[in-house]
Amino acid sequence: MTGLSGRAPGAFVALGVTLLLVGSYWGLAVAPSEVFMGDVQRIMYVHVPTAWNAMLVLSFAFVCALFFLFNNAWKWDNRLEAALEMGVVLSLLLCMQGAIWAKPTWGVWWDWDPRLTTTAVMVFAFGGILALRAFVDDPVKRAVWSAVACIVAYVDVPIVYFSVKWWNSLHQMQSTPETVSSAFHWPLRINALAIMFLCAGLVALPARVADLRLRSEMAPPLPVGRLVPAGTPLPGGAQ
Amino acid sequence: MRSFGAALIKDLLLQWRGRAQIVAIFTFGAAALLLFSFAIGPDSLALRQHSAGFLWLALLLASTLSLAESFEREVEEQALEGLLLLPAGPRGLYYGKAIANWAQLALLGAALVPVMVVLYDAGTPRLAPLLGVILLGTAGLSAPGTLYAAMTAQARARQTLLPLLLFPLVVPVLLAAVKATSLLILGDPMGQVRPWVTLLVAFDLIHWSLCGLLFDRVVED
Numbered sequence: 001m002t003g004l005s006g007r008a009p010g011a012f013v014a015l016g017v018t019l020l021l022v023g024s025y026w027g028l029a030v031a032p033s034e035v036f037m038g039d040v041q042r043i044m045y046v047h048v049p050t051a052w053n054a055m056l057v058l059s060f061a062f063v064c065a066l067f068f069l070f071n072n073a074w075k076w077d078n079r080l081e082a083a084l085e086m087g088v089v090l091s092l093l094l095c096m097q098g099a100i101w102a103k104p105t106w107g108v109w110w111d112w113d114p115r116l117t118t119t120a121v122m123v124f125a126f127g128g129i130l131a132l133r134a135f136v137d138d139p140v141k142r143a144v145w146s147a148v149a150c151i152v153a154y155v156d157v158p159i160v161y162f163s164v165k166w167w168n169s170l171h172q173m174q175s176t177p178e179t180v181s182s183a184f185h186w187p188l189r190i191n192a193l194a195i196m197f198l199c200a201g202l203v204a205l206p207a208r209v210a211d212l213r214l215r216s217e218m219a220p221p222l223p224v225g226r227l228v229p230a231g232t233p234l235p236g237g238a239q
Numbered sequence: 240m241r242s243f244g245a246a247l248i249k250d251l252l253l254q255w256r257g258r259a260q261i262v263a264i265f266t267f268g269a270a271a272l273l274l275f276s277f278a279i280g281p282d283s284l285a286l287r288q289h290s291a292g293f294l295w296l297a298l299l300l301a302s303t304l305s306l307a308e309s310f311e312r313e314v315e316e317q318a319l320e321g322l323l324l325l326p327a328g329p330r331g332l333y334y335g336k337a338i339a340n341w342a343q344l345a346l347l348g349a350a351l352v353p354v355m356v357v358l359y360d361a362g363t364p365r366l367a368p369l370l371g372v373i374l375l376g377t378a379g380l381s382a383p384g385t386l387y388a389a390m391t392a393q394a395r396a397r398q399t400l401l402p403l404l405l406f407p408l409v410v411p412v413l414l415a416a417v418k419a420t421s422l423l424i425l426g427d428p429m430g431q432v433r434p435w436v437t438l439l440v441a442f443d444l445i446h447w448s449l450c451g452l453l454f455d456r457v458v459e460d
Contacts, residue, residue: 069456125407132404135395145390148453149404152383155449156408159442163411166434167418 009204016198023190031187040104044184047097049192053199054090054119057083058126060203062154065147074214075207077143080150081133082206084126086199091123114165121160125153139217242327246335253312254343260308265347268301269354276358283360290361291421295413298348299380303402305347306384309340310392323458333454337385337447344377363424368432372423375439376416382446383408389457415439 027045061083068076098116099109110116129149136142254261275293279285313319322332349370356362363369384405391400419435 121407121410124403128400128403128407131396132390132394132400135400136390136393137395141393144456144459148457149387149390151453152386152446152449153408155445156411159411159438159445160407163414163438166438167414 009201009208012197012201012204016194016196016201019190019194019197023187023194026190027184027187031184040101043097043101045187045191046195047094047101048188049195050090050094050097052192053195054087054094054122056196057090057199057203058087058122058154058157061087061126061150065150065154068143068147069151074143075211077147078207078210078214079203080143080147081130081210082203084130084133084146084150085206086203088123088127088130090199091119091126094119095123112164112168114161114168117164117168118157118161122153122157125156126150129153139214240331242325242331243334245327246332247338248335250309250336250339251342254339257308261305261343261347264301264304265350267304268297268347268351271297271300272351272354272358286359287361288421288425290355290359291424292417293359294348294351294355294420295376295417297351298344298377299406299409299413301347302344302377302380302384303405305343306340306381306388306405307392307397307401309336309343309385310388311397314392319458329455329458330451332458333385333389333451337381337450340385341378341381344381345374348373348377361424365423369420369423372416372419372432372436372439375436375443376412376419378443379412379416379439379446380405380409382443382450386450386454386457389454411438411442415442 024045027042031042031045033039033041061080064076064080064083067073068080095116098119102111102116103109129146132149133142133146136145272293275289275296276286279289310319313322323329352369352373384401387401387404387408391397391404394400415435415438419432419439422432422435
């Protein structure tokens with residue numbers, strides 16, 4: 001059981017890619033360029049939706065961890081693994097897009113601003129949980145420990161955010177449809193929806209893979225050697 | 240409550256009997272402090288300015304050694320399974336070990352302060368607040384550290400995993416403790432120590448309760 005069944009994840013990925021193409025074309029070619037930052041600002045059309053979806057996917061991972069600890073159903077562990085992978089990839093993309101945008105705008109690749117630093121910490125915190133999963137062989141321990149670690153890491157993220165904010169405050173307001181001009185709304189919304197569909201598909205598919213791997217791990221080992229039809233006399237006359 | 244007391248006494252006794260280990264970890268921390276000064280160069284002003292950061296980095300690096308050690312002992316000879324068979328909840332076990340680890344880390348921190356003062360000329364007359372910051376900061380390292388050590392001690396690649404999991408998590412502790420210590424050493428005309436101490440207290444409260452709640456599931460079989 002991985003939730004989305006049959007061809008649904010594939011359809012979601014296809015829909016996500018199509019919408020992403022539409023939204024990106026709109027954002028790159030149709031929407032007007034921003035007054036102060038020029039064309040550099042167009043990275044917002046992927047950056048901001050990536051940020052929203054990274055938060056969404058990691059929150060989903062947190063919910064999966066809670067559900068797993070409460071009812072011990074394996075499907076939540078499979079979803080947790082898939083959501084963690086997606087969350088780490090999105091956070092990493094977020095850091096890279098942020099750096100690409102920051103170089104021409106702020107003049108530096110990196111700045112110790114709260115959101116940037118917190119995202120980097122998230123990459124390491126949730127990436128560490130993926131490493132933990134890779135190094136624990138017992139499926140039960142792997143599932144419980146990664147759920148526990150995910151809960152602790154998720155609770156820690158707001159504390160990291162506030163501590164870095166106090167430590168070094170310099171940043172602009174975050175972009176939401178209220179803070180950006182209305183000409184920019186549609187590409188933003190379409191891309192946000194596109195990445196959401198992509199995430200749904202790309203979480204459901206690895207969850208299915210995790211489910212299959214778990215089944216093979218839990219299954220009794222296959223008999224070693226050549227399988228012979230029943231009744232075939234064995235060499236030496238043994239039964 | 241009695242099981243917590245027994246677990247605490249057991250862990251403190253184990254640490255006392257293995258005190259050579261604590262001395263070795265202290266030497267590691269002192270060596271790290273010495274090495275940091277080579278990275279900066281013999282600029283006494285810069286060294287003094289960065290002394291708080293170096294102290295906490297040395298303590299953080301040394302803490303992974305002492306935290307890992309505290310659970311490796313339990314995993315050898317299946318001691319942990321024996322402990323879990325006792326008619327006492329795992330929660331007492333967790334708090335006993337976390338407090339013993341806290342005591343060890345706080346001692347380590349207090350012992351590294353004179354080294355820092357000598358190497359970086361970073362003395363401060365406000366010793367009591369400094370000790371308070373060390374106590375709060377090491378409490379923040381010990382609570383999640385003990386929880387993660389319980390997991391990584393039983394996993395492969397444990398030497399890599401513990402710092403990998405712990406370091407991103409304790410970023411707020413590192414930030415707040417370095418800032419507070421630095422303000423105590425370099426002077427605090429704006430009264431900025433208090434918000435950092437508040438942050439440390441909040442982190443400690445959240446993690447000491449959350450990790451205690453989750454520990455049951457980590458050690459159950």
